[in-house]
Amino acid sequence: MTHTYDSTPIVAIATAPGRGGIGVVRISGKDLSAITQNLFRDIVLKPRHATYLDFKQADGTVIDQGLVIAFKAPHSYTGEEVLELQGHGGPVVMQMLLSRCLEAGREHGLRLAEPGEFTQRAFMNDKLDLAQAEAVADLIEASTEAAAKSASQSMSGAFSKVIHALVEKVVHLRMLVEATLDFPEEEIDFLEKSDARGQLSDIQKALRAVFEQAAQGALLREGLNVVLAGQPNVGKSSLLNALAGDDIAIVTPIAGTTRDKVTETIHIEGIPLNIIDTAGIRHDHDEDGVNDRLANRIDAVERIGIERTWAEVQKADVILHLLDASRGPTRADEEIAARFPAEIPVICVWTKIDISGHHPSVDNVGDLTQIYLSAQEHLGMDLLRQELLRIAGWQQTGESLYLARERHLIALKHAHEHLEQAAEYAAQNDQSLDLFAEELRLTQDRLNSITGEFTSDDLLGVIFSRFCIGK
Known part of the structure; x- marks a missing residue:
């Protein structure tokens, strides 16, 4: 599939915002000879060699001193001609250098690069396929060593x-x-002579293996949203602090201390878990359903916090329903559990076992998993961590993982569905070979969309717009 892009020269600061020892301004275009001449006068740049010189304004005033490296097409990151100006990494210096480049290239159409545009050009010029290009952004954004290795x-x-x-x-x-x-x-x-069914079965098996590895890699990239929900004072904030290993949330015996969500990302065996502590859920009545004008009065701020709790529950990958083991189950606990979305996994976490006398344990009652722990005394915390990994589907296979994105998993799922349909047509012997062939074509298209060999320009725009500027 042929893709088009604006081939005018582009420029951007390629290093992160802020102060640093070194800063880089990058220019890419099909022909940079005129821009190079405007920037460096009569200095001859040897391709792929660093040249130390003064970076000057148009009037000869020195902006900075540093290195410039010229890359000739196609031997560059983008596949075009590239200039990299490496100076001191102060934000003012970098902006002055960027402005000078734009001034020197104005007559030649030089403009500021869009987010991800350098990598997009690398893709367009066959330096990277689309999966590799996305991995560039994933490597930059990797939050764990395991994610960086997979990227x-x-x-x-x-x-x-x-x-x-x-x-x-x-x-x-x-x-x-x-x-x-x-x-x-x-x-x-x-079908018999070519062993078409056998070949199809082998493809399905290989696709399943790829999907399993990609799904594991997606966990490394996306992580898991884990929402702590339950009545006030059941130990949600204490559990967040215990998982994070720090005093992230305020813990008091006063009901309604947590008014809004508190989010902390932790890592278990390299998997990022976004732990979301929420406001305690309670009603304007006590256990007997009678209005209590003192103990159970909910003010407007706490009510908003409870509404936000339910909003977070709807977006969760896993819900930890916290219950107080020292007082046992209550009707309020049952009402909360009844409102959880049926499609989201729930773990019942019985807290405060240091008071109740329970031992740390994991109990499976039907489809429900219950864990007994004490966040204060750090009892049973490893049981919870392992259960979270189990629900996430994490398996230490020892194999290299691919840091897959959601669109990759969707493409693999669709490819699997087309192969399943192809298998149904194969079962009809030679009567549906045309339909068999069509399902194989659709499978091929879905797989090619991963590497960008069959991808719309609109999708490319969405993908690269999420990159950082200068990459």
């Missing part, structure tokens, strides 16, 4: 290589099917 694997082309291997198998089977369709006079049992 590096994908950036080097490991994920793309596996996808290409799958596509080749699909193409080979398509070729056999369509050749049979072209020569219907050949009275052969195509």
